[in-house]
Amino acid sequence: MVSVLCDTKPFCLLCDLRTRLYTDRDHFTVMPLIIANGLQHVYADLIADLPQLPW
Amino acid sequence: MSGSGGPGARTAVPYAMSWEEPSYARAEGYDYDHEILVALPPSYHVAPDRSYPVVWSMDGAMTFAVTAGVANLYIxxxxxxxxxxxxxxHRSEQGMLGLANRTFDLFPPGSVWSDPGLGDEYMKRMGFTFEMSRPFLTGDLFLDFLVEQLRPSLGERYRMADDHTLxxxxxxxxxASYALLARPGAFGRFIIGSGTNGLTIDLxxxxxxxxxxLDARVFxxxxxxxxxxxxxxxxxxxSRTTLLAENLRLRGYPSLDLRTRFYADRDHFTSMPPIIGDGLQHVYADLIEDLPKPNW
Incomplete structure (x- = not known):
């Protein structure tokens, strides 16, 4: 099932939407990836100036 | 359904792991303490006769939370x-600076960080010098500490099964890959994330x-x-981690259950959550066959 939460992106200047489908994951095992990628996406505007580690 | 506390009320089945207060231990041969963090499984406090397999997670607080978090979710x-x-x-109050201790703890004497030629030359140009650390590498002592000191000590405090994952x-x-080969049998299950060194290839x-x-379940x-x-x-x-995986597979060890995965679109840091999740599923596959599956 794919839920479309926002279908106004082409017209909405405020919406920074990213959607990913994960392969080889189920309803449970997808969670760590959604959490990690979700955090990176929603905080992308706050991390631009963070010093990067050499890893 | 009965109201809470009323006659016939059900005992709530805990579903979250509980975290103990940090403790500290001094390894033999060391002049500083290590911080010990423990997360107990959901049923721990309601199943007093039960003992549990143990995952030993390296790098202390940096990886403990995500390891326990993914474990909790998958449980x-x-x-x-x-x-x-x-x-x-290292002790959490030392902050990121304390991570320097991992070089001493996690590399045994004789470790080969880079290799002669391109790799070594690059590291020197960038100012990464492993040579100065060589006299202080104590990965062998750290492995002894985990197996001979800390395991029996924590085993007196917690109901640990004789089933250990590194x-x-x-x-x-x-x-972890060093421990697999330098002290076979000390751990039965291994989750090896993005790393080995030249010493392990030789080992x-x-x-x-x-x-x-080689009797082990390895991810x-x-x-x-x-x-x-x-x-x-x-x-x-x-390349070295791949070489280790390839060589182990080529040996054809009958008791080795090895699975290797490459994660696309991940880096050295962001690969950790899926490695933990997939690793836990692989190394415990023999124990989960009979687990009831939720309908999710």
């Missing part, structure tokens, strides 16, 4: 059995000369982003 989802997670690393990433992955070859089997994970990161290339992170 709730019946993807893995209930386990105890033990994190071992999980480490990067230098921790190198340490593997030496082990093969003297053994015709190895790497990320494609690591190949696109020059300092990690200079440490031969992906």
């Amino acid at each position: 709730v989802g019946k993807r893995i059995p209930e386990i105890i997670v033990v994190g071992v690393g 999980w480490g990433h990067s230098a921790g992955g190198g340490f 593997e070859a030496e082990y093969a000369k003297r053994h015709d089997d 190895i994970g790497m990320a494609d982003g690591e190949i696109n990161h020059t300092p990690l290339c200079a440490q031969r992170l992906v």
